[in-house]
Amino acid sequence: QKEVEQDPGPLSVPEGAIVSLNCTYSNSAFQYFMWYRQYSRKGPELLMYTYSSGNKEDGRFTAQVDKSSKYISLFIRDSQPSDSATYLCAMSPYGGATNKLIFGTGTLLAVQP
Protein backbone atom coordinates (compact mmCIF):
# COMPACT_ATOMS: atom_id res chain seq x y z
CA GLN A 1 0.00 0.00 0.00
CA LYS A 2 1.31 3.44 -0.92
CA GLU A 3 1.78 5.97 1.88
CA VAL A 4 -0.28 8.50 -0.06
CA GLU A 5 -3.20 7.59 -2.31
CA GLN A 6 -4.71 9.96 -4.84
CA ASP A 7 -7.37 9.31 -7.47
CA PRO A 8 -5.64 9.91 -10.82
CA GLY A 9 -8.79 11.02 -12.59
CA PRO A 10 -9.08 12.41 -15.16
CA LEU A 11 -11.74 14.71 -13.79
CA SER A 12 -13.71 16.83 -16.26
CA VAL A 13 -16.02 19.61 -15.05
CA PRO A 14 -17.83 22.56 -16.66
CA GLU A 15 -16.60 26.08 -16.03
CA GLY A 16 -17.99 27.47 -12.77
CA ALA A 17 -18.29 24.10 -11.05
CA ILE A 18 -16.98 23.33 -7.58
CA VAL A 19 -14.15 20.83 -7.73
CA SER A 20 -13.15 18.50 -4.91
CA LEU A 21 -9.75 16.79 -5.00
CA ASN A 22 -8.75 14.32 -2.32
CA CYS A 23 -5.87 12.31 -0.89
CA THR A 24 -5.70 9.69 1.80
CA TYR A 25 -2.58 8.68 3.69
CA SER A 26 -1.47 5.99 6.07
CA ASN A 27 1.40 7.58 8.05
CA SER A 28 0.00 9.23 11.18
CA ALA A 29 3.32 11.11 11.59
CA PHE A 30 2.53 13.44 8.68
CA GLN A 31 2.13 17.00 9.97
CA TYR A 32 2.64 19.21 6.92
CA PHE A 33 0.25 19.02 3.97
CA MET A 34 0.59 20.71 0.62
CA TRP A 35 -1.11 20.94 -2.74
CA TYR A 36 0.95 21.54 -5.84
CA ARG A 37 -0.41 22.43 -9.28
CA GLN A 38 1.36 21.22 -12.41
CA TYR A 39 0.54 22.50 -15.86
CA SER A 40 1.34 20.30 -18.83
CA ARG A 41 5.09 20.03 -19.48
CA LYS A 42 5.91 22.32 -16.56
CA GLY A 43 7.26 21.81 -13.06
CA PRO A 44 4.90 21.69 -10.07
CA GLU A 45 4.23 24.92 -8.18
CA LEU A 46 3.00 25.26 -4.60
CA LEU A 47 -0.68 26.14 -4.34
CA MET A 48 -1.63 25.60 -0.69
CA TYR A 49 0.26 24.74 2.51
CA THR A 50 -1.30 23.68 5.81
CA TYR A 51 0.03 22.44 9.11
CA SER A 52 -1.86 19.82 11.13
CA SER A 53 -5.67 19.72 10.98
CA GLY A 54 -8.08 22.43 9.89
CA ASN A 55 -8.99 24.58 6.90
CA LYS A 56 -7.10 27.18 4.96
CA GLU A 57 -8.61 29.44 2.33
CA ASP A 58 -6.88 31.42 -0.42
CA GLY A 59 -9.17 33.04 -2.94
CA ARG A 60 -11.10 30.33 -4.78
CA PHE A 61 -9.07 27.56 -3.15
CA THR A 62 -9.71 25.87 0.20
CA ALA A 63 -7.52 23.17 1.70
CA GLN A 64 -8.87 20.88 4.42
CA VAL A 65 -7.00 18.43 6.60
CA ASP A 66 -8.69 15.77 8.72
CA LYS A 67 -5.93 13.98 10.59
CA SER A 68 -8.34 11.70 12.44
CA SER A 69 -9.45 10.24 9.10
CA LYS A 70 -6.04 10.68 7.41
CA TYR A 71 -7.75 12.57 4.62
CA ILE A 72 -6.98 15.88 2.92
CA SER A 73 -8.99 17.81 0.36
CA LEU A 74 -8.61 20.73 -2.01
CA PHE A 75 -11.75 22.58 -3.09
CA ILE A 76 -11.80 24.90 -6.08
CA ARG A 77 -14.79 27.24 -6.32
CA ASP A 78 -15.97 28.83 -9.57
CA SER A 79 -13.51 26.71 -11.54
CA GLN A 80 -11.95 28.29 -14.62
CA PRO A 81 -10.39 26.76 -17.76
CA SER A 82 -7.07 28.11 -16.46
CA ASP A 83 -7.41 25.69 -13.51
CA SER A 84 -6.94 22.78 -15.94
CA ALA A 85 -3.82 21.04 -14.65
CA THR A 86 -2.62 18.10 -12.61
CA TYR A 87 -3.01 18.59 -8.85
CA LEU A 88 -0.54 16.81 -6.59
CA CYS A 89 -0.95 16.40 -2.87
CA ALA A 90 2.24 16.22 -0.82
CA MET A 91 2.97 15.67 2.82
CA SER A 92 5.83 15.42 5.29
CA PRO A 93 6.37 14.47 8.91
CA TYR A 94 9.27 16.87 9.22
CA GLY A 95 8.95 20.45 8.00
CA GLY A 96 12.22 21.00 9.75
CA ALA A 97 15.44 19.18 9.06
CA THR A 98 14.52 18.03 5.58
CA ASN A 99 12.02 18.60 2.82
CA LYS A 100 11.51 14.92 2.07
CA LEU A 101 7.99 15.25 0.79
CA ILE A 102 5.85 12.26 -0.13
CA PHE A 103 3.75 13.03 -3.19
CA GLY A 104 0.50 11.57 -4.42
CA THR A 105 0.33 10.46 -8.04
CA GLY A 106 -1.70 13.52 -9.05
CA THR A 107 -5.24 14.13 -10.32
CA LEU A 108 -5.66 15.47 -13.85
CA LEU A 109 -8.37 18.15 -13.94
CA ALA A 110 -9.95 19.55 -17.10
CA VAL A 111 -12.32 22.53 -16.81
CA GLN A 112 -14.44 22.83 -19.92
CA PRO A 113 -15.42 26.35 -21.09
Add this chain to the structure above:
Amino acid sequence: NAGVTQTPKFQVLKTGQSMTLQCAQDMNHEYMSWYRQDPGMGLRLIHYSVGAGITDQGEVPNGYNVSRSTTEDFPLRLLSAAPSQTSVYFCASSYQLAGILTGELFFGEGSRLTVL
Protein backbone atom coordinates in the same frame (compact mmCIF):
# COMPACT_ATOMS: atom_id res chain seq x y z
CA ASN B 1 14.28 36.11 -12.06
CA ALA B 2 15.32 32.74 -13.51
CA GLY B 3 14.53 30.57 -10.45
CA VAL B 4 15.52 26.93 -11.07
CA THR B 5 17.04 26.19 -14.47
CA GLN B 6 17.45 22.66 -15.82
CA THR B 7 19.38 21.57 -18.88
CA PRO B 8 18.93 19.81 -21.19
CA LYS B 9 15.15 19.84 -21.61
CA PHE B 10 15.20 16.69 -23.75
CA GLN B 11 17.75 13.91 -24.10
CA VAL B 12 17.86 10.50 -25.76
CA LEU B 13 20.49 8.03 -24.58
CA LYS B 14 21.46 4.50 -25.45
CA THR B 15 21.67 1.85 -22.76
CA GLY B 16 25.01 2.06 -20.98
CA GLN B 17 25.75 5.68 -21.83
CA SER B 18 26.38 8.20 -19.08
CA MET B 19 25.26 11.79 -18.85
CA THR B 20 24.74 14.67 -16.45
CA LEU B 21 21.55 16.62 -15.94
CA GLN B 22 22.35 20.16 -14.89
CA CYS B 23 20.44 22.19 -12.31
CA ALA B 24 21.13 25.75 -11.24
CA GLN B 25 19.20 28.09 -8.96
CA ASP B 26 19.70 31.80 -8.39
CA MET B 27 17.64 32.18 -5.21
CA ASN B 28 20.45 31.37 -2.77
CA HIS B 29 18.48 28.36 -1.49
CA GLU B 30 20.39 25.96 0.74
CA TYR B 31 18.23 22.96 -0.04
CA MET B 32 18.21 21.30 -3.47
CA SER B 33 16.80 17.99 -4.62
CA TRP B 34 16.16 15.78 -7.62
CA TYR B 35 12.86 13.97 -8.29
CA ARG B 36 11.76 11.69 -11.07
CA GLN B 37 8.15 11.62 -12.24
CA ASP B 38 6.67 8.51 -13.82
CA PRO B 39 3.06 7.74 -14.78
CA GLY B 40 1.19 6.16 -11.88
CA MET B 41 4.17 6.63 -9.55
CA GLY B 42 4.10 10.33 -8.81
CA LEU B 43 7.21 12.26 -7.87
CA ARG B 44 9.92 10.21 -6.17
CA LEU B 45 12.95 11.69 -4.45
CA ILE B 46 16.30 10.57 -5.87
CA HIS B 47 18.91 12.61 -3.96
CA TYR B 48 18.91 15.81 -1.98
CA SER B 49 21.34 18.30 -0.48
CA VAL B 50 20.94 20.60 2.51
CA GLY B 51 23.98 22.70 1.62
CA ALA B 52 27.24 22.82 -0.31
CA GLY B 53 29.28 19.69 0.32
CA ILE B 54 26.35 17.77 1.87
CA THR B 55 24.27 15.23 -0.05
CA ASP B 56 22.05 12.32 0.92
CA GLN B 57 19.96 9.62 -0.71
CA GLY B 58 16.26 9.76 -1.24
CA GLU B 59 13.77 7.03 -2.08
CA VAL B 60 15.24 5.85 -5.43
CA PRO B 61 19.00 6.65 -5.51
CA ASN B 62 20.35 3.60 -7.36
CA GLY B 63 22.02 4.40 -10.68
CA TYR B 64 22.38 8.11 -9.89
CA ASN B 65 25.16 10.23 -8.44
CA VAL B 66 25.13 13.80 -7.15
CA SER B 67 27.55 16.36 -5.80
CA ARG B 68 27.12 19.88 -4.45
CA SER B 69 30.24 22.00 -4.75
CA THR B 70 28.40 25.34 -4.78
CA THR B 71 25.11 26.65 -3.39
CA GLU B 72 23.85 27.33 -6.91
CA ASP B 73 24.47 24.01 -8.71
CA PHE B 74 23.30 20.46 -8.11
CA PRO B 75 24.05 18.16 -11.08
CA LEU B 76 22.60 14.67 -11.37
CA ARG B 77 24.77 12.03 -13.03
CA LEU B 78 23.49 8.86 -14.65
CA LEU B 79 26.39 6.44 -14.48
CA SER B 80 25.23 3.76 -16.95
CA ALA B 81 21.81 4.54 -18.36
CA ALA B 82 19.12 1.86 -18.36
CA PRO B 83 15.64 1.87 -19.98
CA SER B 84 14.14 1.94 -16.45
CA GLN B 85 15.61 5.43 -16.09
CA THR B 86 13.37 6.78 -18.85
CA SER B 87 11.48 9.48 -16.99
CA VAL B 88 10.96 13.18 -16.46
CA TYR B 89 13.46 14.56 -13.98
CA PHE B 90 12.77 17.62 -11.85
CA CYS B 91 15.21 19.63 -9.82
CA ALA B 92 13.79 21.59 -6.89
CA SER B 93 15.14 24.01 -4.32
CA SER B 94 13.85 25.34 -1.03
CA TYR B 95 14.68 27.93 1.60
CA GLN B 96 14.77 28.32 5.34
CA LEU B 97 12.68 30.50 7.62
CA ALA B 98 14.29 31.19 10.99
CA GLY B 99 16.71 28.34 10.29
CA ILE B 100 13.97 25.82 9.53
CA LEU B 101 13.39 24.38 6.06
CA THR B 102 9.91 25.05 4.73
CA GLY B 103 7.91 22.57 2.67
CA GLU B 104 7.79 24.90 -0.32
CA LEU B 105 9.74 23.47 -3.22
CA PHE B 106 10.56 25.55 -6.29
CA PHE B 107 10.76 23.26 -9.30
CA GLY B 108 12.50 23.59 -12.62
CA GLU B 109 10.64 22.83 -15.84
CA GLY B 110 11.97 19.30 -16.08
CA SER B 111 14.34 17.26 -18.20
CA ARG B 112 12.75 14.55 -20.32
CA LEU B 113 15.06 11.57 -20.69
CA THR B 114 14.55 8.56 -22.93
CA VAL B 115 16.89 5.58 -22.69
CA LEU B 116 16.75 3.19 -25.63
